[in-house]
């Protein structure tokens with residue numbers, strides 16, 4: 001089995017901060033680097049990042065630097081920065097480099113595979129409510145995990161085992177689901193329905209414990225994902241929707257999905273990988289997606305409004 005001895009990460013934000021300390025601990029600081037260019041790299045070198053109250057200064061690498069290829073590269077940028085990140089990792093990619101994307105959505109793996117067709121790209125998603133303000137990153141310790149693997153993991157491939165070993169060594173919480181595609185699409189279904197309706201209505205998770213109207217809106221959008229998934233052979237069901245209702249009982253009442261945080265902070269959202277993707281796939285497969293079409297236009301409207309209100313950004317606390 002090929003051992004992972006060197007890793008690189010691109011996107012040291014809320015989610016990058018979840019994985020980076022463990023990778024550094026598992027492999028040693030000389031075998032782990034954060035890829036970042038120009039001013040961003042200078043900032044990371046100068047200030048580092050504060051992760052749950054502790055300062056970390058990881059080794060950094062300019063995208064233009066030639067280097068020994070990494071055995072593992074993790075992408076944890078927002079969707080709006082994905083194309084650039086895919087190019088920026090190029091000098092760290094070698095013949096045997098395994099690539100993982102912690103982005104939400106169901107498309108980033110395909111995009112990476114298109115750019116690096118000869119490399120192994122594992123599927124992965126992360127479930128953790130993480131925050132990022134300035135150079136401070138925080139998340140509840142012990143509350144999140146990375147799900148990763150091949151599409152199906154009845155038996156674990158050598159690559160999955162080698163990544164698992166690094167996660168074990170670095171104490172990075174993880175699981176390898178038997179049906180990784182279903183796991184990823186389940187998260188996609190929840191993001192498409194929760195993130196977008198919360199962003200449009202400007203309401204936190206608690207709304208789904210007190211409003212049937214909010215649940216109706218959320219679940220109608222989720223049903224469009226279920227229909228698309230079904231056509232692709234991925235088994236999501238009405239039972240999944242029912243079962244997911246219980247999640248909100250334990251979610252922080254005033255907690256906000258990342259799309260609402262983006263809107264409130266005046267940032268561009270990841271709507272293209274949520275409603276944008278649902279609309280595109282719906283067209284390809286002949287499945288109507290009226291809720292996601294409405295969500296798409298509402299979120300684009302809020303982004304445009306933000307662009308015209310440079311001094312009107314709210315705190316995303």
Ligand SMILES: NC(=O)C1=CN([C@@H]2O[C@H](COP(=O)(O)OP(=O)(O)OC[C@H]3O[C@@H](n4cnc5c(N)ncnc54)[C@H](OP(=O)(O)O)[C@@H]3O)[C@@H](O)[C@H]2O)C=CC1
Nearest residue numbers: 011012013014015036076077078081103104128129130132
């Ligand atoms: N936050 C959360 O709770 C969760 C997020 N996710 C998903 O994880 C993904 C990442 O989100 P999140 O961590 O919140 O986003 P953040 O904005 O916190 O982090 C992204 C980081 O990427 C950096 N970056 C962007 N472009 C480049 C580049 N070309 N080279 C190097 N660094 C770059 C940014 O740097 P800079 O700040 O300098 O611009 C930023 O630090 C998203 O798809 C999100 O949906 C999934 C689950 C939960």
Ligand SMILES: CC(C)(CO)C(=O)C(=O)O
Nearest residue numbers: 127128129130257258259
């Ligand atoms: C925090 C979490 C896991 C669920 O809402 C998320 O994926 C997001 O906010 O984008």
